[in-house]
Amino acid sequence: MITLLIAQMLPSIMLALPFFILFSKMQLLNSFLSLIIANTTSSLPFAILVLRPFFMSIPTGLEEAAALDGCNKFKTFYKIILPLVKPGLLTVGSFSFLFAWGDLLFSLILTTDKAIRPLTVHLYTFVGQHGTDWSSLMAVATISIIPIILIFIAFQKHIVGGMTSGSIK
Numbered sequence: 001m002i003t004l005l006i007a008q009m010l011p012s013i014m015l016a017l018p019f020f021i022l023f024s025k026m027q028l029l030n031s032f033l034s035l036i037i038a039n040t041t042s043s044l045p046f047a048i049l050v051l052r053p054f055f056m057s058i059p060t061g062l063e064e065a066a067a068l069d070g071c072n073k074f075k076t077f078y079k080i081i082l083p084l085v086k087p088g089l090l091t092v093g094s095f096s097f098l099f100a101w102g103d104l105l106f107s108l109i110l111t112t113d114k115a116i117r118p119l120t121v122h123l124y125t126f127v128g129q130h131g132t133d134w135s136s137l138m139a140v141a142t143i144s145i146i147p148i149i150l151i152f153i154a155f156q157k158h159i160v161g162g163m164t165s166g167s168i169k
Helices: 002-009 012-025 032-056 060-068 073-084 086-101 105-110 119-126 134-144 146-154 156-165
Strands: none
Touching: 002 032, 012 032, 012 105, 032 086, 032 105, 060 073, 073 086, 086 146, 086 156, 105 119, 119 134, 134 146, 146 156
């Protein structure tokens, strides 16, 4: 757990140059895979720290009862454990999506192709050296927050339940 906390405290800028060197040697620059790996690396410690209490709160008796009923480990995990940790998974998924959606650093460093860059990076094209096109910037910014709003509206009950149930013993 200490290692995860330390990894959570590392700033993303410390990982940017190693990622760039690694992905350039593997010829993964300008690909969705490089962005997925970089964003997963930064959100994985958060996901583990949030999901750990959910999995720790599940009684082992449920797994034993499922084994007695003839379930293998995969079926036990899929049919019994996952439905119990669903609020935590939705919470972590929503926040990880939010972190990746707002990511600017990895998107600017690992991509140069405009077709691969996320919409949030394109917001900075409206900011110039001699001025800012505020009306276009605000219009695109409003459109770019629509997916975030829809996700949090759709999963609001689960997110609130996931944040509170993971913190109470």
